[in-house]
Amino acid sequence: MTDLSKAAPPASEPSPTPGGAASSDAHRAAGAQSVRVAVLTVSDTRTPDTDTSGQYLLGELRAGGHEVVAYRVVRDDAVEIRSALVAFAREATVVLSSGGTGITGRDVTVPVVESLITKPIPGFGELFRMLSYQQVGGAAMLSRAVGGLVRGAVVFAMPGSLNAVKTAWEGILRDEIGHLAFEVTRHGQPGVLSAPPAPVAPDAPAPLPVPQPGAGGGVAAGLGRHRKGPQ
Template identity: 40%
Template structure:
């Protein structure tokens, strides 16, 4: 962490993808919301949607079009079953995929759950100047992704580089030259 840089909070929307959970039972969303606010960031919005690809992609696009949202983190629907469509919905929206996010998440997960980490399809990307991350639906996976990756990358003070410092340039290709 650079002591010469000031902390810059970001506005984060949290999406839980589940056919069965309500907000009262959303442990993974609760884990993310608590960690986001504890880190000094703002919860810009929070929703639960069913495992429906078009519905998830539509919500991601709405949040990406909202200038009050910098980051979207979803939890759930990243597995291998037929109803797990969150990754596909994210990729429907991405302009660029952050390939190394899934790789780093797998490395972190391997330390906790061993080879079972291969069952996760966690992903990250960028669309319309907004970061998007799809995490597995378990509270442990959300803790690992936040504590080991996102906490650092969403902190402007993290060196040698972080997601926050390039946030203003994510949509530069949309602007006139």
Template identity: 45%
Template sequence: MSVHDHQKHARTNLKVGVITASDSRSPETDESGKLIRTLLEAAGHLVAYYEIIPDDGERISAALVNNLPNLDAIIVNGGTGITARDGTTEVVKSVIDKELEGFGELFRMLSFQEIGSAAMMSGAVAGVRHGKFVAAIPGSPDACRLAMEKLLIPELGHIAYLLSL
């Protein structure tokens, strides 16, 4: 079956969680979290969970593990860089069963086209945990828009369908 045939079976109305990993954002200043939620809802999905969590690996891990069973996917934004406080990439890798290497590769390629060589510092990652999709993307609004519009919104329903087989 071709990818186009599979996409005909893409699931709609997914229940998705959004986590903003940040020490400095609040619900009022979380521009990236709001953007992700808006784009998901515009695509017909339900944002069933949203939380801002400090850059703390144990808290991010617990939020993923505890909330994912009730959702189809979780998207984490923030904490994917190279500073000492950035640990989201490592947390996501520690909780997933299977990494989708192509996600990070494609995100960095698309990002390179927009921002140049600084794209190499992105730790964007995605994978599967117990049949549910998890992605971690940078926290800047431009990076979130890129990941959502070019990768996640077009494929979330297809991914959920494949994970249900």
């Protein structure tokens, strides 16, 4: 008969699995840091003084202790957008772009960003459209918000309206920006392609042989031994 008076040993708690909630929390805690961020606004009509979306992001970033390394307003022009993104990706770990993600003929931000992306982050656009659907219904399908790695920086392109930028920042990016920066930097800027080794010119002289010690400790074998003159 089993003795029920003895307390059963406590059940052991399952250990967190790699990649589970515990791992995610650890990464997020490690990413609680100041992040270098660049802000880009794409608009034919806005200026830095009238750019409510860009100014909102600048204020939120600084209030969160992040470092704003660049801010620019460019026209809906593919060349200007690409030039700004490439420059920002060299200086910042995260680039936040607003404007130019719609479906009109002047909306060219998305194809430019997609042409630069080396590793897409489809979850950003999916989450943004989900949150937008809760606010505006089916019109959320018109948003082409996109994110991904561009030359080692994380780039997020979102619509230009202040409400859309607030949705992206408050609903997705604000609590994850440190984690994103941690993931980007901990493995040496994933997405950056290493430069190939410089080719050797065909007429370049062959390298000299490495001198080797002579049998008697004399001059290197490849250079010959000193001969004494007549005694």
